Amino acid sequence: MKTVREYVEAETLSLDDLKGALQLAMRLEFATIPPYLCAQWSVKNDPDRTEGVLHGIVSQEMQHFALAGNLLTAIGGLPSIANAAFLPAYPISELPGGIPQKLPVDLKPLTKDQLAVFMQIEYPEFPPIALAVEQRPATIGAFYDTISAAFKSLDPVIVQNAHAVDVPFANPIRSVTDAIDTIERIKSEGEGSQGSPDQPSGEGGGHAHYYLFKELFVQKRLVKVGDQWSFSGDPVALPEVYEFASSSAQPSPSVEFSRTLTRLLIHLEACWTAGDPVDVATMFQLKIAGQDLIKQGIRPEFRWDGGAL
Incomplete structure (x- = not known):
């Protein structure tokens, strides 16, 4: 199976490559769910409703997983998730597809150290919080950009009666435009929209995952002061957790x-x-x-x- 970097660096993708990339996208989205779930389930006394924040993030990750599967069946592919190889063996030092993680991704209670891991997973690749441009590893965002570009260049036939999982506020994938919109939704809800840590377009569901995790990490709400966003809002108290x-x-x-x-x-x-x-x-x-x-x-x-x- 190809790595994320191999997909991103390829000049063109074939239809089989696109199917392979979407199967990998399903593995990537699923790999975040067990760590996030364990953090959510560990919450005990919760003064600032952190469990609800985590629940919302997990729900969106599950939706992204389902949307990747819907994209795959829309172009004639069949998701393969019911097998031992689909499940990561935590702790992992890289996400599926070879995306390196400096901080190991493991199943642990919600702590500031674990929040740092979650921020690492969702790290944006653009201002105001950006990776170094030179010699940076391929990111999840760049991977989805590659998938979107492949839909545009290949213009694949969309299977109109493909089996799909219903996802709230998601349109059925009936065209390439629908597919590209679906990919943009996955990207914006995870790492945010380019240029600012703004709300996902049209969803009204709050900040992207990176910024929600960072609010908990710095224990301050992200607010807009004038034209600038900053973590200078109300304090956030982290919950007591089960070890x-x-x-x-x-x-x-x-x-x-x-x-x-x-x-x-x-x-x-x-x-x-x-x-x-x-x-x-x-x-x-x-x-x-x-x-x-x-x-x-x-x-x-x-x-x-x-x-x-």
């Missing part, structure tokens, strides 16, 4: 959680391959099982479990 760690007990106390996750991935894949409805009940079972483990001080293990088949 948790991996368990060496046998059998693993996380085995039922992993089996529930495996069933969920199987059912989700069937949404795109067979048109099945989203299995909301299993999603809630996973949440309850994960929260119960964390309250016991045990890390939920996001692993494939063949025993669930």
Whole structure:
């Protein structure tokens, strides 16, 4: 499988390349969900409703994952998520596709150190917060730009009756223009819009993920003073959290959680391959099982479990 850098540096992408890039996009979007979920589930006493902020971010990441799958089926591809290789083995030092992470991405409680990891994942590639232009690694934003450019250059046939997952406020993908708009939504909600940490266009859902995480990290709200944005608003109190760690007990106390996750991935894949409805009940079972483990001080293990088949 190609890396993000290989896709970004390619002069042109074939239709098969575009399908491969969208499958990789699904892996990238999913890789953020377990760390964000564990941080959300770790929240105990919450004076400033941080759990709600994390819930909103996780919900959008799930939507981005679903939108990437919808883009793939729209051009005749089939998502492959119901397998052990789809799941990252945390901690990871790079995101799927070879995007290096200086701070390892792991499953930990919500702390300032973990918020620094989350900010690293969502780091924008433009002012007012920008990476160095020279010799910078390929970013998630550049990767999505490459996918958008491929839709424009290839002008692929859009499958009008493709199986898709319904996503709030998302139009069905019926044209290349719809596909490009979908990609822009994923980008803007994650790292923000170019030029300012403004709200995602047309969604009214608040700041992009990077800036939401940074509000928690600096413990100040992001506000606009005149024409400038700054973290100088009301103070933010971080919540008290449950501490948790991996368990060496046998059998693993996380085995039922992993089996529930495996069933969920199987059912989700069937949404795109067979048109099945989203299995909301299993999603809630996973949440309850994960929260119960964390309250016991045990890390939920996001692993494939063949025993669930």
